[in-house]
Amino acid sequence: MKAELELRHLRVFVTVVETGAHSRAARALGISQSTVSETLSALERALGTPVFRKTSKGSTLTAAGETLLGYARRTLATTNEMVDELARLSGDIRATLVVAAVESISTYVLPACLATLRRRWRKTRIEVITATCSEIRESVAQGKSDLGVLVEADTGSADDCVLARARLTICASPSHPLLRHGATPDQLGRCDFYMSDAAGNFHDLLRHYFDAAGLALPRIQALGTIEAVKRGIGAVGGTAVGLLPAYTVTREFAERSLAEIVAHPPLPLLACRAVLARGRRSPIVNELIADSEEDAAARRKRDEVNGPAVFRRIERTNRRRRHPRLNSMNSQAQFRREERTRRKKSAQVFFAFFASFAAKNSSS
Structure with missing residues (x-):
């Protein structure tokens, strides 16, 4: 075996095997398909033997390739562990991590997570930029932000x-007339919808929801921020409603200053996504993304199964409003569960990303 064998050779090799095609491996790694082919050729030159065999149905691993696959996976896993551990032990990190996030994430999800990261890497400066989804993608693609x-x-x-x-x-406000039995699109169409941005993704989701029911889009008021939406609903009352992610109003629902109107049919689910530049992903981030993609289907199936139960539970809570003490206890418990889950999922991606980021930017 020649000395020019490199980690990038193993990483490309494993990715090709796991994705099943050069093109898919190139997309996963953020490199061109020609670079994938060249890297595999360099790997075979370094080993002195081919690792893939072409057949009528595509490519399969040779005996050498089968043997290499196990060693390559273990080598990459050990390398990732080393980077993570060195980052954890490093106490002299001098770098800046720039995170671009939408308002709901930067305000209601990031603060607790970033506070933990700042305690762990005291000499690293963390900047959070609030932007729209399109601005976030552009910022990451241009290298202005490390993570979106x-x-x-x-x-x-x-x-x-x-x-x-x-x-x-x-x-809506706790006195809204649609709280008791839920609402159909026709009933919701007579409400004034408050949202932070009248031209954002939520506006498009609402438009599709009413288009599917064959109804015109109701009147929309853009108030600029999520907090303005919540305050506006409370101040105006009447038929005004707000369109917000559930995690931004858990406290208000628990305190009963706001309540949820159950829509029939329900509104579509939202996805919280991490966006990273293709050519700058670390092995740790690649593994995290792979893990997230693997269980995404499982989470989607669980959402489909549990979705109706969630809405039935909300309806029961609304019907039990005449029992404030019981309702308050259940709401507080639900709030605490959602808070723990939200912090755990937020911390997972940031710790994985930041471990690699810190290792690359530690002072010599």
Whole structure:
């Protein structure tokens, strides 16, 4: 075996095997298909033997390739562990991590997670930029941001990492007439909808929802921020409703300053995604993205099964409003569960990304 065998050779080799095609491996690694082919050729020259055999149905591993696959996976896993451990032990990190996120994430998800990261890497400066989804993608692609976090309808894009799914809720004052029995699109069409941005993704989701029912889009008021939407609903009352992600109003629902109107049929789910530049992903981030993609289908199936139960539970809660003490206890418990889940999922992606980022930027 020659000395020029490199980790990038093994990484490309394993990715080709796991994705099943050079083109898919190129997309996963953020490189061109020709680079994948050249890297595999360099690998075979370094080993002195072919690792793939062409057949009528495509390519299969040779005996040498089968043997190499196990060693390559273990080598990459050990390398990832080393990078993670060195980053954890490093106490002299001097770098800046720029995170671009939509308002709902930067305000309601990131603060607790970033506080933990700042305690762990005290000499690293973390900047959070609030932007729209299109601005976030552009910022990451241009290298202005290291990581993007956005919320939108699930498009199935292979470029993004689905971190979690959340419900899009219709929230209203506790005295709203549609709280008791839920609402159909026809009933919701007579409400004034408040949202932070009248031209964003939520506007498109709402338009598709009413288009599917054959109804015109109701009147929409853009108030600029999520907090303005919540305050506006409370101040105006009447038929005003807000369109917000569920995780932004858990506290208000628990305190009963706002309540959820159950829509029939329900609104579509939202996907929280991490966006990273193709050519700058670390092995740790690649593994995290792969893990997220593997269980995305399982989460989607669980959402389909549990979705109706969630809405039935909300309806029961609304019907039990005459029992405030019981309702308050259940809401507080639900709030605590959602808070723990949200922090855990947020911390997962940031710890994995930041471990690699810190290792690459540690001072010599």
